[in-house]
Amino acid sequence: MSAVVETSADTGLMRVASQKISRLMDLVGELSLSVSETVQSADLAGLDLTRFDASAHRLAMIVREVQDAATELRLVPVDDVFRRLRRMMRELERQTGKQIEMVIEGEDTAIDKLVSDRLYDPLLHVLRNSADHGLELAEERLANGKTAAGRITLAAAQVGSEVRITVTDDGRGLSRDRILKKARERGLFGPDEEPEPAMLWKVIFEPGFSTAEDVTNLSGRGVGMDVLHTTMASLRGRIGVDSTPGQGTKVTLHIPVSLAFLDCIILRKGARLYAIPIDMISEIGKATEGDLPAISADGGRELFRLRGTYIPVCRLERFYGETTAAAALAEGTVMVVFNTAAGPTAMPVDEILDRQQVVMKPLAGRLATLRASWGFAILGTGEVALVLDCERLGAGGAV
Numbered sequence: 392m393s394a395v396v397e398t399s400a401d402t403g404l405m406r407v408a409s410q411k412i413s414r415l416m417d418l419v420g421e422l423s424l425s426v427s428e429t430v431q432s433a434d435l436a437g438l439d440l441t442r443f444d445a446s447a448h449r450l451a452m453i454v455r456e457v458q459d460a461a462t463e464l465r466l467v468p469v470d471d472v473f474r475r476l477r478r479m480m481r482e483l484e485r486q487t488g489k490q491i492e493m494v495i496e497g498e499d500t501a502i503d504k505l506v507s508d509r510l511y512d513p514l515l516h517v518l519r520n521s522a523d524h525g526l527e528l529a530e531e532r533l534a535n536g537k538t539a540a541g542r543i544t545l546a547a548a549q550v551g552s553e554v555r556i557t558v559t560d561d562g563r564g565l566s567r568d569r570i571l572k573k574a575r576e577r578g579l580f581g582p583d584e585e586p587e588p589a590m591l592w593k594v595i596f597e598p599g600f601s602t603a604e605d606v607t608n609l610s611g612r613g614v615g616m617d618v619l620h621t622t623m624a625s626l627r628g629r630i631g632v633d634s635t636p637g638q639g640t641k642v643t644l645h646i647p648v649s650l651a652f653l654d655c656i657i658l659r660k661g662a663r664l665y666a667i668p669i670d671m672i673s674e675i676g677k678a679t680e681g682d683l684p685a686i687s688a689d690g691g692r693e694l695f696r697l698r699g700t701y702i703p704v705c706r707l708e709r710f711y712g713e714t715t716a717a718a719a720l721a722e723g724t725v726m727v728v729f730n731t732a733a734g735p736t737a738m739p740v741d742e743i744l745d746r747q748q749v750v751m752k753p754l755a756g757r758l759a760t761l762r763a764s765w766g767f768a769i770l771g772t773g774e775v776a777l778v779l780d781c782e783r784l785g786a787g788g789a790v
Contacts, residue, residue, distance in 0.1 A: 409504055412464050416651045419454075419461045420750035423652075426454050427747075427771020455748060462649045465505070469547045469556070470498035472510050476518060476545060483522040490529055490540035491522060497547040502554050503649050506626055510556075513619040517558045517642050518543065520616070525562030525640055535637065537561065549648060552670045553628075556644040565634040570594060573601075589733060592632040596620035626650065627668075627765050629782050653751050655768065657744040657776055658727065660707045664776040665740075666749060666768050671729045671781045675743060678724045695737040697728065705738045705784050710762055711777070731785030738784070747771070751778055 430447045473495050480493045502510075526532075526541030533539055544559040567588070574580050574594045594600055598617045623630050628646040647653075647668075655666035656675070678695070693704040727738045749768035754761055763783040768776045 409465070412461075412504075416461045416465065419458055420651065423454050423458060423748070423750060424769055424771065426450060428773060431771045458652050458748060462503075462651055465503055465649070465651070466501040467504050467507050468498065469500050469502045469507065469510075469554070472507055472514065473498050473545060473547070475511055476514055479515060480518065480522075480543070483519065487522050487526075488528070489522065489526050491526065492540045492542045494542060494544040495546070496544065500547040500549055500554055501648070502547075502646070503651075505650055506554075506646055509622055509626065513622045513644075514545075514556070514558065516616060516619055518545075521558060521560040521562065521640065525560040525564070527563055552648055552654065552668075554646050554648055556646065557641060559639060559641040561639040564636040564638055564640055565592065565595075565632075567591065567636075588634070589632075592634065595632070596630065627780075651750070652748050653768070653778065654746070654748050655776075655778065656727070656746055657749075657770065658740045659742040659744055660740045663707075663711065664744070664770070664774055665707065666747075666776040666778045667727065667729060667781060668778070669746065672727060673730050673735060674728045676726055676728075678722060678726050678739075680722045695726065697735070697737065702728070702735045702737050703785070705736050707738065707740075710784070729781040729785070731782050733785055736781070736785040749776070749778075 430451065435443075477493055477495060480491060484491050521543050522541075526543070527535070527537075529539040532541065542561045544557070546559070547554060547556045549555075570591060571580065571586070574591070575582060575584075577597070577600070579594050579597065580586055580591075596616045596619065600616070620630065623644060623646070626646055627650065628644055631643040631645070632640070633643075634640040653666075654669045656669055656672060658665050658667065693706075694701040695704050724739050725741065725743060727740055727743075728735050729738065747768075747770065749770070751766045751768050753766045754764060758767075761777075763780045765778040765780050768778055770776055
């Protein structure tokens with residue numbers, strides 16, 4: 392399809408097929424790799440190239456600007472999705488028999504077109520759950536001192552390199568007792584285990600999990616939140632849930648602004664290279680003698696002391712088939728601390744190599760089952776680095 396110029400001369404806009412923009416971004420990614428390969432070529436070693444470093448740096452900066460410009464071409468306001476959901480809310484009011492006030496905030500927040508195209512169905516499942524399970528009928532709300540109409544707030548905001556979309560209701564909140572009972576029946580927790588709220592709420596994303604006694608056309612099949620979890624995983628996003636009894640529930644989706652390029656820290660552990668998205672890292676430092684890991688009493692977990700607080704240690708050797716046993720950490724070991732929904736996690740590495748904006752390729756074939764990874768990145772040197780999924784690393788590497 393060729394580009395079509397808008398009829399309005401005042402706008403100066405041009406409509407271009409999204410496939411063409413995606414093709415442009417692919418070419419920009421290949422250009423970035425080619426520039427890196429050229430600048431870092433081993434053939435240049437030992438050569439006296441006057442002003443080469445300055446020219447190479449300028450070229451790299453221009454390529455970075457081209458990447459950013461290409462990324463912006465595929466950004467669209469999230470309002471396109473929010474308007475469709477607002478129309479659906481009227482139907483949910485009719486089906487549930489409840490009065491629902493919908494509030495929309497941050498609808499001008501920009502998001503990748505590929506993300507926008509896949510957000511509608513998952514968000515609709517969240518809204519259905521809020522309307523059907525979360526909000527009470529008018530009589531119950533009035534008896535509890537609330538307004539007759541329930542409120543659902545759909546909001547978006549850009550925070551750093553990610554977009555956060557929240558769905559908040561002022562309903563009855565999640566039922567800890569019902570969810571825990573169902574989770575125990577399915578063997579997700581032991582009969583005497585009392586999980587923390589953050590761990591318990593995660594089970595609602597398990598396939599087929601539902602506490603509804605009756606199946607309706609809105610909910611009860613246990614597939615809606617599973618769809619949300621699967622979609623978020625494919626978008627390199629993560630989900631947070633917070634709920635207070637009698638006050639409501641808040642579901643937060645953390646999604647990268649762009650899926651095309653990823654700003655990463657490149658590190659080495661053993662003979663392998665890894666990449667971690669920079670927005671997941673809270674700090675990097677060297678362990679001192681007083682910070683060295685200890686073994687906790689509960690389950691024998693290895694812990695690292697970070698300014699007086701003990702956080703769990705993640706060993707890459709235990710995830711990716713290293714044959715050698717993990718060596719005890721010594722003073723001066725480089726520690727990368729990354730954030731997860733369950734809190735910070737420390738990871739010992741051998742060396743921090745670089746910070747790069749990489750083009751990520753998905754894992755395919757037999758590699759698709761590789762644990763705790765988003766995909767792989769081809770570096771300017773021609774080497775391949777595994778892009779780590781910090782959320783799943785912190786959770787034990789579950790796929």
